[in-house]
Amino acid sequence: MGSSAARENQYLLVFGATMALRERAVVAALRVFDGPVVTIARSHDARAAKFFDHVLLGDFSDPEASLKAVVDFEKETGMTPAGVVPFFDPGLLPGRAIADHYGLPFLSRQAIEDSSINKNRMKDRLLAAGVATPRYITVDGLESVRAAVAELGLPCVIKPAAFGGSLGVRLITDEADIPDAYATVRGIITANAATFTVKNEGIQVEEFCSLSEEVSVEVLTHGERPQVLAVTDKSHGPRPYFAEIGHRVPSVHSERADVIDLAERACTAIGLDRGVAHVELRLEGDQPPQIMEVGARTAGDGILDLVERALGFSPYELHIRSYLDRLDGPLPQVRPVGLAALAVLKAPAGRIARIRPARTVDAAVRSYEVFATPGAVSSGQQANYLHREGYVECFWPGAAPESVPRSAHLDVAAELATEIFEMEPVDSGLDFTRS
Structure with a gap:
């Protein structure tokens, strides 16, 4: 599968490659496409914009604004996209509008x-196809939440019908929790809908899935037959939230036939036929697994970086080739060369007084990055992806998943956070879960 040559005056348009922990999508684009690589950003100071040949100014999450930015660029330069590739949810509908316009x-x-991007419709499609997933009820106010909880039983989960990154997802274990849980979800939707031009501001109450483990499955859906590329073990922070705090590739469940079958059937039920999809499911022992979500785009949180390091191929490259209709030749053979993992860096509760360079790091550490700055306030607990201070990536060469403790990457992150974050007290009474 060699480089995909661009015709004169054509470029590859990508959505979402400027986001933290998705940057290697740019590397893959440069490997695959022999021509300019372009993105859309709201301002010239967009993160990682220096890696693109052109940055078109516009709202990358709004179909009309994105299409206008591309059409205006064509009028200015004569250049048109040879392909449009989404790497995150906000780019899906804008990408569709541009692809329609240019065929x-x-x-x-x-x-x-x-x-x-619409969890109500997603669940309807899965349930109609007989794919195991928790039931849900759409709610539009406090009383309808109470009614849904009464019907589904406790515990249950309340969440936005859109958004990712665990934004607004919260466990309800007691009827007394309902008012605060509903207010929190509604507040998060109000605070973040404009950021991603999310028009779906619905809320759902979902049956609680008691299966104790979660994995994500990266599925290549090119043509009629989906194919699993990798399975990732996931770790979550403490309840009542479901924030993801770590990932490991390959999973201890990579060879489970029921996991592979369910993920592939879920993609078929949704109608996915192009690119790498991100499927999340829960499992425990020999109980049948259940689908939690099906994302029509590549994984975030550096998961595909872990796949590339541990399994020796880039899912980003396959994703791009699929969107260019240039995915030919045999798919890569999966030959694990070690265990790769990523864990969130979380500062203790308080205000960050200073960020110190690490004096020593664990031998498994390949890199780490701190997002937070001195003066930032940490809740000490992660409710969603916004409550992180950074991440650390680890690799154990030649190691099998069973040979490394399941918490090893989390332990590395905790030790590193203790060393680099110097904290000071902050006024109590602040609610960090609504940000």
């Missing part, structure tokens, strides 16, 4: 709207 390959609009 380019892309996911169908129905498949996009039936994926995790």
